[in-house]
Amino acid sequence: MKRTNSPIDPSDQALAPAPALTPEERDRLSAALTLDRQLCFALHAATHAFQRAYKPLLDRVNLTYPQYLVMLLLWERGPMGVKALGEALYLDSGTLSPLLKRLEAAGHVERRRDLADERQVTISLTPSGRALRDRAVDIFGTIAARTGCDAGEAETLRDRLHQLRAAMDT
Amino acid sequence: MKRTNSPIDPSDQALAPAPALTPEERDRLSAALTLDRQLCFALHAATHAFQRAYKPLLDRVNLTYPQYLVMLLLWERGPMGVKALGEALYLDSGTLSPLLKRLEAAGHVERRRDLADERQVTISLTPSGRALRDRAVDIFGTIAARTGCDAGEAETLRDRLHQLRAAMDT
DNA sequence: CAACATTTAATTGCGCGCAATAGAATTGTG
DNA sequence: CACAATTCTATTGCGCGCAATTAAATGTTG
Numbered sequence: 476m477k478r479t480n481s482p483i484d485p486s487d488q489a490l491a492p493a494p495a496l497t498p499e500e501r502d503r504l505s506a507a508l509t510l511d512r513q514l515c516f517a518l519h520a521a522t523h524a525f526q527r528a529y530k531p532l533l534d535r536v537n538l539t540y541p542q543y544l545v546m547l548l549l550w551e552r553g554p555m556g557v558k559a560l561g562e563a564l565y566l567d568s569g570t571l572s573p574l575l576k577r578l579e580a581a582g583h584v585e586r587r588r589d590l591a592d593e594r595q596v597t598i599s600l601t602p603s604g605r606a607l608r609d610r611a612v613d614i615f616g617t618i619a620a621r622t623g624c625d626a627g628e629a630e631t632l633r634d635r636l637h638q639l640r641a642a643m644d645t
Numbered sequence: 646m647k648r649t650n651s652p653i654d655p656s657d658q659a660l661a662p663a664p665a666l667t668p669e670e671r672d673r674l675s676a677a678l679t680l681d682r683q684l685c686f687a688l689h690a691a692t693h694a695f696q697r698a699y700k701p702l703l704d705r706v707n708l709t710y711p712q713y714l715v716m717l718l719l720w721e722r723g724p725m726g727v728k729a730l731g732e733a734l735y736l737d738s739g740t741l742s743p744l745l746k747r748l749e750a751a752g753h754v755e756r757r758r759d760l761a762d763e764r765q766v767t768i769s770l771t772p773s774g775r776a777l778r779d780r781a782v783d784i785f786g787t788i789a790a791r792t793g794c795d796a797g798e799a800e801t802l803r804d805r806l807h808q809l810r811a812a813m814d815t
Numbered sequence: 816c817a818a819c820a821t822t823t824a825a826t827t828g829c830g831c832g833c834a835a836t837a838g839a840a841t842t843g844t845g
Numbered sequence: 846c847a848c849a850a851t852t853c854t855a856t857t858g859c860g861c862g863c864a865a866t867t868a869a870a871t872g873t874t875g
Contacts, residue, residue, distance in 0.1 A: 517806035524813035547682040594853040623812035636687035642793035643694035764823040
């Protein structure tokens with residue numbers, strides 16, 4: 476298991492240590508391991524439920540869920556660099572490079588080295604990629620109906636999740 | 646791309662079709678593709694933020710996030726079959742079998758064929774696996790503090806997410 | 816009880832997701 | 846201007862996550 480720790484791990488020293496706990500705190504937290512599962516796990520389950528709901532719809536247009544997220548961004552913002560895509564979607568080039576190659580192979584996007592700065596690659600939509608947007612509208616309509624909540628509820632939940640994400644990222 | 650569609654796809658007929666849309670509805674939904682990204686995407690981002698927060702803590706005990714979820718279940722419920730684990734975590738044997746082999750190789754769990762029904766495999770904790778629980782208490786304490794919300798807020802959000810998951814799964 | 820159907824775990828194949836690394840282009844500095 | 850540091854994309858390796866398939870055990874039915 477390469478990505479997990481070797482016996483001597485710098486992070487043992489480098490990371491902020493868990494605060495020292497009193498026995499009472501330990502008992503309380505120990506009992507909450509169940510609740511812990513319910514907290515992080517509710518997120519895990521909801522995310523996968525969403526992806527399961529999207530899958531049959533996305534299959535019809537031959538897109539995976541992360542590919543769909545990339546297309547959403549491109550439909551919304553137009554041509555973007557790989558780095559900008561990654562920052563917006565919290566993905567790195569290790570994920571995006573092969574994903575974008577597949578989208579290119581499918582004929583939906585074009586990858587072009589920036590002439591001014593040849594380190595950068597600009598991703599832009601092809602006519603085929605633009606045309607997909609009409610089908611995506613139907614997909615969104617179906618999913619929105621499936622959530623069973625109105626626009627206001629969805630916004631409230633979305634804002635709450637963004638708060639949580641921001642808190643976890645600090 | 647084997648897992649996506651062939652040109653002739655039974656699901657095109659079999660799945661519930663998106664409702665026919667008036668041009669006005671199309672315009673409204675088209676504008677909402679941005680909001681769509683924000684809805685499903687907030688979930689995507691929050692989930693990954695959580696996993697990023699867990700990762701350095703889990704690295705110290707040589708567990709991945711899904712392995713940690715399995716251990717949480719075993720700490721809570723005791724020995725379980727692979728099928729029960731999968732139903733509780735929304736994972737199938739394709740994911741669990743190799744994951745459990747790695748947990749076994751790490752010495753945390755034991756896999757044993759059920760004597761009464763030899764199709765089933767019962768997963769139980771080893772002393773090493775049970776001992777890990779103490780470290781997990783610290784991990785949970787750190788994460789709970791990081792979320793920045795109290796137990797009540799966490800419960801509200803958890804319930805809301807479970808509602809959403811249930812709605813998406815119908 | 817023999818043939819067929821169902822249940823269960825494991826395997827295979829592919830697409831992420833991410834750490835680590837490599838390699839090329841650009842920028843900063845003496 | 847040469848050279849080091851930085852930026853940016855691509856590659857490699859490993860662990861999921863899931864569909865499809867396989868294989869073994871159990872259930873069911875004629």
